[in-house]
Amino acid sequence: MTHLLILFFVTFSAAFMATVPPGLLNMNAAKTSVEKSKNNGIIFSLGVSTMIMMQAYIAVLISKYLFNNPEVIDLLMKIALGIFAFFAIYFFVMAKKIKPNKIRIVKMSKKNSFFKGMLLAALNLLTIPYYSGLNVMWNASGWIKFQIWDIATFILAAGSGTFTVLYLYTFYFNKLELKTKNFSKNSNYVLSVLMVLLLIITVIRLFYRDHG
Template sequence: MLLTQLFLITFFAALVGVLPPGLVNMTVAKTCVEKGKRAGVYAGLGASTIVFIQATLAILMAKFIFDHPSVQKNLLRVGLVVFIILAIHFFIAAKKKRTKKKTSEKEVGRSFLKGMMIASLNVFPIPYFVAVSSAINSNDKYIYDKTTIFLFALAACLGTFTTLYIYVVSFMKIETHTQKFSKFSNYFMAALMLVLILVTLFRLFF
């Protein structure tokens, strides 16, 4: 019963955590619109694979991170640099003209790797899942053995993929507006990176 509760809470926490437009889900949406549904799904799978690893690290590091605030600061500093680089990248990408290409097997494979890369650059899920795992275990109900850790990470992975798949299905409906969405999404992503830069700076210094 406790393991089922752990799985469901983590699943819905991951699902809700990825719902607001952000780096990973907007990248998946862009991939879907520019290269097709299959590429978008593979990008989501790649991102979810990394979330599995991040959630595993988070639950293992939960106590250590809370006991060492400097670790949180270093994660935020890394995130700040990444967000600055990505803001520049998306602003430049918005200036380029793109057309939808036929999706080959090679492109699909690249989409999976792209999903993994973007999710790897997004450091926020680690402290998020640290907080989730700590909140779930606030009364020391769970013994974090291999089964519990695996179920926590699996639930985080599946919750993330569920939301990303919803993005894929939703954005397929605007397939006819590929060029317009591609340009808009790059500007949106650049603006989002600026917001994340400001949030990270605030968390670092206040």
């Protein structure tokens, strides 16, 4: 049970931090709340979170398949290394080029809010490699064992972390709007540092695998 609590916390935190910087999804959640209603914003957020959980499950399946083939474990670790290096650079560059006023807003009808949320979340091609990389690290740390409760906890935490941020944007965007630029920049720097730490841990694990 303890490892499930740890798994939920670290995955929730990773999902939360990845969703905090203003982007297509959270800004559309805020826009929907302002122009339609807060309930409509919540429906949109649920659509996004549902798709995130589906993508997290796909990420688990990919990681599980590769991990169950011993000959590709090193390849899996190297893939994770590449993923973390990419995201470290990506978030750092995003922090340097924050332009919140230029974020694209998609027009939505109340009836289709849920499915629009799912569609926009599906367009984010970085979600699956992000959660695949996290899955590799959590498995190496012993936090996930590819059992049904572990997988369910990982997926639920990914969806919950995402929904929590979208919920905050839906209800408190007006209060956060004046601080959006600094808020976004600092969040991206934190994510960049996190990715560097995960990259270093992965390098260390690869070194011990090669010399163990």
